Amino acid sequence: SYVLTQSPSVSVAPGQTARVTCGGNNIATKNVHWYRQKPGQAPVLVLYNDSDRPSGIPERFSGSSSGNTATLTISRVAAGDEADYYCQVWDDNSDRPVFGGGAKLTVL
Amino acid sequence: QITLKESGPQVMKPTQTLTLTCTFSGFSLTTGGVGVGWIRQPPGKALQWLGIIYWDDDKRYSPSVQRRLTITKGTSKNQVVLTMINMDPVDTATYYCVHTRRGFGAFDMWGQGTMVTVSS
Numbered sequence: 001s002y003v004l005t006q007s008p009s010v011s012v013a014p015g016q017t018a019r020v021t022c023g024g025n026n027i028a029t030k031n032v033h034w035y036r037q038k039p040g041q042a043p044v045l046v047l048y049n050d051s052d053r054p055s056g057i058p059e060r061f062s063g064s065s066s067g068n069t070a071t072l073t074i075s076r077v078a079a080g081d082e083a084d085y086y087c088q089v090w091d092d093n094s095d096r097p098v099f100g101g102g103a104k105l106t107v108l
Numbered sequence: 109q110i111t112l113k114e115s116g117p118q119v120m121k122p123t124q125t126l127t128l129t130c131t132f133s134g135f136s137l138t139t140g141g142v143g144v145g146w147i148r149q150p151p152g153k154a155l156q157w158l159g160i161i162y163w164d165d166d167k168r169y170s171p172s173v174q175r176r177l178t179i180t181k182g183t184s185k186n187q188v189v190l191t192m193i194n195m196d197p198v199d200t201a202t203y204y205c206v207h208t209r210r211g212f213g214a215f216d217m218w219g220q221g222t223m224v225t226v227s228s
Contacts, residue, residue, distance in 0.1 A: 054216060
Protein backbone atom coordinates (compact mmCIF):
# COMPACT_ATOMS: atom_id res chain seq x y z
CA SER A 1 0.00 0.00 0.00
CA TYR A 2 1.05 3.59 -0.57
CA VAL A 3 2.96 5.24 2.27
CA LEU A 4 3.40 8.94 3.07
CA THR A 5 6.27 10.01 5.30
CA GLN A 6 6.44 13.29 7.20
CA SER A 7 9.18 14.57 9.48
CA PRO A 8 7.60 14.72 12.94
CA SER A 9 8.53 18.29 13.73
CA VAL A 10 9.37 21.60 12.10
CA SER A 11 10.47 24.72 13.96
CA VAL A 12 10.60 28.26 12.64
CA ALA A 13 10.95 31.75 14.03
CA PRO A 14 8.07 34.22 13.69
CA GLY A 15 8.08 36.01 10.36
CA GLN A 16 10.14 33.34 8.68
CA THR A 17 9.08 30.70 6.16
CA ALA A 18 8.14 27.18 7.25
CA ARG A 19 8.36 24.22 4.94
CA VAL A 20 6.59 20.98 5.79
CA THR A 21 7.46 18.05 3.58
CA CYS A 22 5.63 14.87 2.65
CA GLY A 23 7.44 11.98 1.01
CA GLY A 24 5.92 9.29 -1.17
CA ASN A 25 6.86 7.22 -4.18
CA ASN A 26 6.36 9.41 -7.26
CA ILE A 27 4.14 11.68 -5.20
CA ALA A 28 4.36 14.28 -7.96
CA THR A 29 1.99 12.11 -9.99
CA LYS A 30 -0.70 12.37 -7.33
CA ASN A 31 -2.85 15.18 -6.00
CA VAL A 32 -1.62 16.07 -2.54
CA HIS A 33 -3.90 17.62 0.06
CA TRP A 34 -2.85 19.32 3.29
CA TYR A 35 -4.70 19.75 6.59
CA ARG A 36 -3.98 21.93 9.60
CA GLN A 37 -5.05 20.73 13.04
CA LYS A 38 -4.78 23.09 15.97
CA PRO A 39 -4.85 21.61 19.50
CA GLY A 40 -8.29 20.39 20.48
CA GLN A 41 -9.78 21.16 17.08
CA ALA A 42 -10.80 19.20 14.02
CA PRO A 43 -8.49 19.27 11.01
CA VAL A 44 -9.07 21.92 8.34
CA LEU A 45 -8.21 21.57 4.66
CA VAL A 46 -5.63 24.25 3.82
CA LEU A 47 -4.45 23.10 0.38
CA TYR A 48 -5.87 20.69 -2.17
CA ASN A 49 -4.49 19.37 -5.45
CA ASP A 50 -0.94 20.30 -4.42
CA SER A 51 -1.38 24.05 -4.35
CA ASP A 52 -5.02 25.19 -4.48
CA ARG A 53 -6.38 27.07 -1.48
CA PRO A 54 -9.94 26.64 -0.22
CA SER A 55 -11.89 29.77 0.45
CA GLY A 56 -10.64 31.55 3.54
CA ILE A 57 -7.10 30.18 3.51
CA PRO A 58 -4.57 33.03 3.20
CA GLU A 59 -2.10 33.32 0.34
CA ARG A 60 0.71 32.69 2.85
CA PHE A 61 -0.10 29.00 2.38
CA SER A 62 1.30 27.52 -0.80
CA GLY A 63 2.29 24.10 -2.05
CA SER A 64 4.41 22.29 -4.55
CA SER A 65 5.27 18.75 -5.53
CA SER A 66 8.19 17.24 -7.38
CA GLY A 67 9.57 13.75 -7.66
CA ASN A 68 9.03 11.98 -4.35
CA THR A 69 8.38 15.06 -2.20
CA ALA A 70 5.47 17.43 -1.73
CA THR A 71 5.95 20.61 0.25
CA LEU A 72 3.59 22.86 2.16
CA THR A 73 5.10 26.32 2.50
CA ILE A 74 3.88 28.84 5.03
CA SER A 75 5.34 32.30 4.65
CA ARG A 76 5.47 35.01 7.32
CA VAL A 77 4.77 32.47 10.03
CA ALA A 78 2.91 33.67 13.10
CA ALA A 79 2.17 32.07 16.44
CA GLY A 80 -1.31 31.19 15.21
CA ASP A 81 0.19 28.84 12.63
CA GLU A 82 1.37 26.48 15.33
CA ALA A 83 -0.40 23.23 14.64
CA ASP A 84 -0.07 19.70 13.33
CA TYR A 85 -0.02 19.48 9.55
CA TYR A 86 -1.06 16.32 7.69
CA CYS A 87 -0.60 15.46 4.04
CA GLN A 88 -2.98 13.11 2.24
CA VAL A 89 -3.32 11.54 -1.18
CA TRP A 90 -5.80 9.20 -2.82
CA ASP A 91 -4.25 5.84 -3.66
CA ASP A 92 -5.78 4.98 -7.01
CA ASN A 93 -4.62 1.38 -6.78
CA SER A 94 -6.69 0.69 -3.66
CA ASP A 95 -9.22 3.48 -4.22
CA ARG A 96 -8.60 4.62 -0.66
CA PRO A 97 -7.06 7.71 0.94
CA VAL A 98 -3.70 7.68 2.68
CA PHE A 99 -2.56 10.10 5.37
CA GLY A 100 0.93 11.03 6.41
CA GLY A 101 1.93 10.71 10.04
CA GLY A 102 1.68 14.45 10.64
CA ALA A 103 4.24 17.13 11.41
CA LYS A 104 4.12 19.46 14.37
CA LEU A 105 4.97 23.05 13.46
CA THR A 106 6.45 24.98 16.36
CA VAL A 107 6.84 28.75 16.17
CA LEU A 108 9.85 29.65 18.29
CA GLN B 109 -22.79 26.08 4.19
CA ILE B 110 -21.83 22.48 4.88
CA THR B 111 -21.85 21.26 8.47
CA LEU B 112 -21.41 17.81 9.97
CA LYS B 113 -21.83 16.66 13.54
CA GLU B 114 -21.05 13.32 15.13
CA SER B 115 -23.08 11.81 17.95
CA GLY B 116 -22.89 8.63 19.95
CA PRO B 117 -21.60 7.12 23.19
CA GLN B 118 -18.60 8.62 24.92
CA VAL B 119 -17.67 5.55 26.95
CA MET B 120 -18.07 1.90 26.21
CA LYS B 121 -16.74 -1.45 27.30
CA PRO B 122 -14.60 -3.90 25.33
CA THR B 123 -16.50 -6.22 22.96
CA GLN B 124 -19.43 -3.80 22.71
CA THR B 125 -20.66 -2.44 19.38
CA LEU B 126 -20.10 1.23 18.58
CA THR B 127 -22.78 3.12 16.70
CA LEU B 128 -22.03 6.69 15.67
CA THR B 129 -24.32 8.96 13.71
CA CYS B 130 -23.16 11.77 11.46
CA THR B 131 -25.86 14.38 10.94
CA PHE B 132 -25.11 16.81 8.15
CA SER B 133 -26.56 19.82 6.40
CA GLY B 134 -25.74 21.94 3.40
CA PHE B 135 -25.53 19.05 0.97
CA SER B 136 -27.43 15.95 -0.06
CA LEU B 137 -26.15 12.40 -0.16
CA THR B 138 -28.38 11.87 -3.18
CA THR B 139 -26.32 14.30 -5.26
CA GLY B 140 -24.00 12.60 -7.72
CA GLY B 141 -20.41 12.37 -6.52
CA VAL B 142 -21.02 13.20 -2.86
CA GLY B 143 -19.41 11.06 -0.19
CA VAL B 144 -19.37 10.99 3.61
CA GLY B 145 -16.43 9.38 5.33
CA TRP B 146 -15.18 8.56 8.80
CA ILE B 147 -11.71 9.30 10.13
CA ARG B 148 -10.47 8.69 13.66
CA GLN B 149 -7.57 9.93 15.73
CA PRO B 150 -6.30 8.12 18.83
CA PRO B 151 -5.08 10.49 21.54
CA GLY B 152 -1.76 12.02 20.50
CA LYS B 153 -1.63 10.05 17.29
CA ALA B 154 -2.15 10.57 13.58
CA LEU B 155 -5.34 10.55 11.54
CA GLN B 156 -6.65 7.12 10.49
CA TRP B 157 -9.12 6.84 7.65
CA LEU B 158 -11.86 4.28 8.36
CA GLY B 159 -14.26 4.27 5.46
CA ILE B 160 -16.58 6.14 3.15
CA ILE B 161 -20.03 5.86 1.62
CA TYR B 162 -20.99 7.55 -1.64
CA TRP B 163 -24.23 8.88 -3.02
CA ASP B 164 -24.75 5.67 -4.99
CA ASP B 165 -24.22 3.50 -1.88
CA ASP B 166 -20.75 2.47 -3.03
CA LYS B 167 -18.51 1.95 0.00
CA ARG B 168 -14.82 1.67 0.75
CA TYR B 169 -13.30 0.50 4.05
CA SER B 170 -9.83 0.56 5.51
CA PRO B 171 -8.36 -2.97 5.49
CA SER B 172 -7.43 -2.53 9.16
CA VAL B 173 -11.06 -2.36 10.28
CA GLN B 174 -12.92 -3.83 7.32
CA ARG B 175 -14.07 -6.95 9.14
CA ARG B 176 -15.59 -4.92 11.97
CA LEU B 177 -16.90 -1.82 10.25
CA THR B 178 -20.12 -1.01 8.44
CA ILE B 179 -21.13 2.40 7.13
CA THR B 180 -24.71 2.98 6.04
CA LYS B 181 -27.03 5.79 5.17
CA GLY B 182 -29.32 6.68 8.03
CA THR B 183 -33.06 6.51 8.08
CA SER B 184 -33.03 10.29 7.82
CA LYS B 185 -31.75 11.58 4.49
CA ASN B 186 -29.17 13.75 6.23
CA GLN B 187 -27.51 11.04 8.31
CA VAL B 188 -24.76 8.46 7.92
CA VAL B 189 -24.22 5.73 10.49
CA LEU B 190 -20.95 4.04 11.49
CA THR B 191 -21.17 0.65 13.19
CA MET B 192 -18.05 -1.02 14.56
CA ILE B 193 -18.30 -4.34 16.34
CA ASN B 194 -16.09 -5.84 19.00
CA MET B 195 -14.64 -2.59 20.26
CA ASP B 196 -11.26 -2.70 21.99
CA PRO B 197 -9.30 -0.17 24.06
CA VAL B 198 -7.10 0.48 21.01
CA ASP B 199 -10.20 1.88 19.31
CA THR B 200 -10.23 4.74 21.80
CA ALA B 201 -10.13 7.83 19.62
CA THR B 202 -11.85 10.95 18.42
CA TYR B 203 -14.08 9.99 15.51
CA TYR B 204 -14.71 12.54 12.75
CA CYS B 205 -17.18 12.45 9.89
CA VAL B 206 -16.14 14.25 6.73
CA HIS B 207 -17.52 15.43 3.41
CA THR B 208 -15.90 14.70 0.07
CA ARG B 209 -16.70 14.20 -3.60
CA ARG B 210 -15.83 11.28 -5.85
CA GLY B 211 -12.70 12.14 -7.76
CA PHE B 212 -11.85 15.16 -5.59
CA GLY B 213 -9.80 13.14 -3.14
CA ALA B 214 -9.75 15.64 -0.31
CA PHE B 215 -11.98 16.00 2.73
CA ASP B 216 -13.15 19.56 2.54
CA MET B 217 -15.40 19.71 5.57
CA TRP B 218 -15.06 17.99 8.93
CA GLY B 219 -17.33 17.51 11.89
CA GLN B 220 -16.15 18.65 15.30
CA GLY B 221 -15.40 15.07 16.28
CA THR B 222 -16.62 12.91 19.12
CA MET B 223 -14.34 11.20 21.63
CA VAL B 224 -15.02 7.53 22.26
CA THR B 225 -13.27 5.81 25.15
CA VAL B 226 -13.21 2.03 25.36
CA SER B 227 -12.37 0.79 28.84
CA SER B 228 -13.31 -2.05 31.11
